[in-house]
Amino acid sequence: MLKVKVTQIGNSAGVVLPKEALKKLDVSRGDELYLVETPEGLMLTPYDQAFEAQMEAAEKVMKRYRNALHRLAK
Numbered sequence: 001m002l003k004v005k006v007t008q009i010g011n012s013a014g015v016v017l018p019k020e021a022l023k024k025l026d027v028s029r030g031d032e033l034y035l036v037e038t039p040e041g042l043m044l045t046p047y048d049q050a051f052e053a054q055m056e057a058a059e060k061v062m063k064r065y066r067n068a069l070h071r072l073a074k
Contacts, residue, residue, distance in 0.1 A: 002021050004018070025046055027046050036049060
């Protein structure tokens with residue numbers, strides 16, 4: 001477990017993530033992170049769950065209409 005401290009950043013508050021956390025999240029300065037509420041509490045993740053859901057829906061459509069999309073791509 002890594003311990004972080006809430007600090008003042010201008011008129012807001014923020015936390016500074018240690019290098020170990022950045023490496024585990026596979027993110028660097030300027031990347032966006034998402035704070036997601038789960039039954040276990042809050043989770044910090046680099047993945048946008050709404051985008052993931054949209055991609056899953058797109059993959060289903062592409063699989064279903066594979067032949068038609070292949071013809072349209074010509």
